[in-house]
Amino acid sequence: xxxxxxxxxxxxxxxxxxxxxxxxxxxxxxxxxxxxxxxxxxxxxxxxxxxxxxxxxxxxxxxxxxxxxxxxxxxxxxxxxxxxxxxxxxxxxxxxxxxxxxxxxxxxxxxxxxxxxxxxxxxxxxxxxxxxxxxxxxxxxxxxxxxxxxxxxxxxxxxxxxxxxxxxxxxxxxxxxxxxxxxxxxxxxxxxxxxxxxxxxxxxxxxxxxxxxxxxxxxxxxxxxxxxxxxxxxxxxxxxxxxxxxxxxxxxxxxxxxxxxxxxxxxxxxxxxxxxxxxxxxxxxxxxxxxxxxxxxxxxxxxxxxxxxxxxxxxxxx
Amino acid sequence: xxxxxxxxxxxxxxxxxxxxxxxxxxxxxxxxxxxxxxxxxxxxxxxxxxxxxxxxxxxxxxxxxxxxxxxxxxxxxxxxxxxxxxxxxxxxxxxxxxxxxxxxxxxxxxxxxxxxxxxxxxxxxxxxxxxxxxxxxxxxxxxxxxxxxxxxxxxxxxxxxxxxxxxxxxxxxxxxxxxxxxxxxxxxxxxxxxxxxxxxxxxxxxxxxxxxxxxxxxxxxxxxxxxxxxxxxxxxxxxxxxxxxxxxxxxxxxxxxxxxxxxxxxxxxxxxxxxxxxxxxxxxxxxxxxxxxxxxxxxxxxxxxxxxxxxxxxxxxxxxxxxxxxxxxxxxxxxxxxxxxxxxxxxxxxxxxxxxxxxxxxxxxxxxxxxxxxxxxxx
Numbered sequence: 001x002x003x004x005x006x007x008x009x010x011x012x013x014x015x016x017x018x019x020x021x022x023x024x025x026x027x028x029x030x031x032x033x034x035x036x037x038x039x040x041x042x043x044x045x046x047x048x049x050x051x052x053x054x055x056x057x058x059x060x061x062x063x064x065x066x067x068x069x070x071x072x073x074x075x076x077x078x079x080x081x082x083x084x085x086x087x088x089x090x091x092x093x094x095x096x097x098x099x100x101x102x103x104x105x106x107x108x109x110x111x112x113x114x115x116x117x118x119x120x121x122x123x124x125x126x127x128x129x130x131x132x133x134x135x136x137x138x139x140x141x142x143x144x145x146x147x148x149x150x151x152x153x154x155x156x157x158x159x160x161x162x163x164x165x166x167x168x169x170x171x172x173x174x175x176x177x178x179x180x181x182x183x184x185x186x187x188x189x190x191x192x193x194x195x196x197x198x199x200x201x202x203x204x205x206x207x208x209x210x211x212x213x214x215x216x217x218x219x220x221x222x223x224x225x226x227x228x229x230x231x232x233x234x235x236x237x238x239x240x241x242x243x244x245x246x247x248x249x250x251x252x253x254x255x256x257x258x259x260x261x262x263x264x265x266x267x268x269x270x271x272x273x274x275x276x277x278x279x280x281x282x283x284x285x286x287x288x289x290x291x292x293x294x295x296x297x298x299x300x301x302x303x304x305x306x307x308x309x310x311x312x313x314x315x316x317x318x
Numbered sequence: 319x320x321x322x323x324x325x326x327x328x329x330x331x332x333x334x335x336x337x338x339x340x341x342x343x344x345x346x347x348x349x350x351x352x353x354x355x356x357x358x359x360x361x362x363x364x365x366x367x368x369x370x371x372x373x374x375x376x377x378x379x380x381x382x383x384x385x386x387x388x389x390x391x392x393x394x395x396x397x398x399x400x401x402x403x404x405x406x407x408x409x410x411x412x413x414x415x416x417x418x419x420x421x422x423x424x425x426x427x428x429x430x431x432x433x434x435x436x437x438x439x440x441x442x443x444x445x446x447x448x449x450x451x452x453x454x455x456x457x458x459x460x461x462x463x464x465x466x467x468x469x470x471x472x473x474x475x476x477x478x479x480x481x482x483x484x485x486x487x488x489x490x491x492x493x494x495x496x497x498x499x500x501x502x503x504x505x506x507x508x509x510x511x512x513x514x515x516x517x518x519x520x521x522x523x524x525x526x527x528x529x530x531x532x533x534x535x536x537x538x539x540x541x542x543x544x545x546x547x548x549x550x551x552x553x554x555x556x557x558x559x560x561x562x563x564x565x566x567x568x569x570x571x572x573x574x575x576x577x578x579x580x581x582x583x584x585x586x587x588x589x590x591x592x593x594x595x596x597x598x599x600x601x602x603x604x605x606x607x608x609x610x611x612x613x614x615x616x617x618x619x620x621x622x623x624x625x626x627x628x629x630x631x632x633x634x635x636x637x638x639x640x641x642x643x644x645x646x647x648x649x650x651x652x653x654x655x656x657x658x659x660x661x662x663x664x665x666x667x668x669x670x671x672x673x674x675x676x677x678x679x680x681x682x683x684x685x686x687x688x689x690x691x692x693x694x695x696x697x
Binding site: 184185188189191192194195196197198207210211213 | 421
């Protein structure tokens with residue numbers, strides 16, 4: 001949960017502006033900057049290093065060993081660790097379906113609002129950012145009865161969680177797509193296309209989508225990151241995903257759970273670097289005037305297992 | 319060469335071409351009683367009636383907010399009118415969406431598709447019309463050639479200058495051989511030199527193809543230089559429509575007189591087919607104008623400025639010269655504009671050759687020529 005709040009702050013045009021400004025006004029001195037970087041770096045690195053150290057501990061005898069890492073990579077994820085494989089598979093399926101739901105619902109809506117109903121812009125933004133302000137626990141209370149209907153219509157497969165996840169990822173997806181959409185003069189482009197004989201589907205797929213490709217990719221990556229880190233909803237709706245599986249396994253073997261959590265962090269890191277590359281990298285050959293369509297970059301959407309422990313206990317109590 | 323003038327006269331373009339102008343192959347356009355009401359009841363367009371002959375270039379000229387762009391967008395089908403009819407070649411297209419109206423449009427802001435090359439941009443309209451790939455490439459190449467960008471087909475919009483982008487946009491609008499070409503302030507984002515160049519080029523291409531064109535602009539010079547006829551708009555209405563020289567020399571309303579070119583507003587009195595402005599009496603364009611108090615509009619170039627002669631100061635000389643005092647003067651290259659004050663306090667702007675250099679507070683004499691461009695009754 002805390003991860004979501006942090007990431008929300010890093011999202012959107014404010015980041016872009018701050019970056020632009022730093023080029024114009026002299027910021028804090030170099031020394032101050034390094035101190036800030038060092039403090040923040042430590043804040044992030046200490047827990048991660050501790051996790052790594054933990055996984056290498058040699059048990060009661062002391063010393064360090066690579067055995068557990070070897071076990072994880074050496075096909076050790078069978079038997080009692082099976083839930084992790086199931087959870088990971090489920091989470092990947094969920095990520096895929098969530099991205100699909102998000103793209104299919106959000107993109108045409110945003111484009112249509114931008115082009116034809118600009119007055120609804122505020123409303124859409126409010127609705128899309130709303131999920132950030134609602135704690136997952138509260139969401140679930142509302143979702144539980146909804147899911148009794150969903151289960152009747154679509155069965156109780158894990159993938160149906162993607163409907164709920166589609167709501168959760170809305171703020172992030174909205175922000176990254178919006179940043180890109182604003183950098184392109186979609187209205188004029190669509191009018192030009194209309195005057196040249198294009199219909200709406202052509203405008204959407206041939207004109208708009210290619211020009212907001214980076215925003216879409218960023219939105220998709222963030223959605224994947226958020227879904228892989230989601231615990232609360234899955235736990236409270238009794239579905240197995242990566243995070244719930246981690247919690248289950250951590251009860252039996254905390255070392256393996258932490259290893260998986262670390263790997264998940266690495267995966268998220270790779271995703272975020274990829275987003276950064278797509279967003280502001282040298283690939284920005286497209287337009288000179290437009291601000292770098294900085295995609296929303298959440299900090300750590302993959303909550304480590306330790307963070308997820310609390311709601312697990314709440315669930316257990318319930 | 320698929321995109322060449324002779325093709326325009328192909329039977330595909332039905333028009334009432336007169337024998338006198340064989341080049342003309344454009345369509346006629348008519349706006350009938352177009353009203354566009356905004357939410358809240360204000361009228362962006364308040365009854366526009368406009369007939370455009372085939373092959374004609376009509377400029378819609380007016381200050382921002384006068385409705386000229388709205389009129390163009392209604393014609394294009396990008397906006398719907400509250401009332402009224404749009405006819406192209408005599409058939410009602412009011413109900414047709416923009417994509418079915420067979421128009422070409424160039425926008426004020428750069429509107430090239432950023433993810434496509436210049437050539438692919440030009441091909442887009444042909445692609446929509448399912449023209450085979452070979453022919454498409456050929457025609458798009460020809461169109462780029464026509465706007466002088468033959469070698470630039472592989473470039474993206476951000477690799478082209480503003481003027482080049484608008485040229486590509488022009489090629490893109492023309493390559494489908496539309497019935498009407500609509501230009502929505504296509505030059506306003508360009509710098510002065512490029513603007514004049516491209517303006518002349520648009521005119522050349524337009525005449526070569528004989529394509530009916532509507533050109534929206536707030537720049538009077540652009541309108542006067544390029545258009546066959548100029549429609550001056552104000553608050554959703556057409557104030558005057560006519561040939562550029564007619565608009566300039568015979569303004570129908572005070573607004574036109576002041577918006578097109580610059581004018582001196584002078585109080586006077588009409589009597590017996592002439593107008594008395596202070597010490598001078600000038601003829602009227604329309605001698606049948608009824609007597610009464612009026613405001614007359616006199617062009618700065620219709621006033622001659624001369625150094626005060628040796629005569630006694632203060633007394634108007636017999637030749638109808640009016641004494642005045644120089645307030646300020648500014649050098650504008652080939653000519654000078656000088657602000658002078660008459661003895662009764664009226665301040666006038668006078669245009670004269672640059673070699674005459676008046677100084678402030680100098681006493682000069684003014685000589686009025688011709689008739690005021692507009693005379694309106696004073697309430």
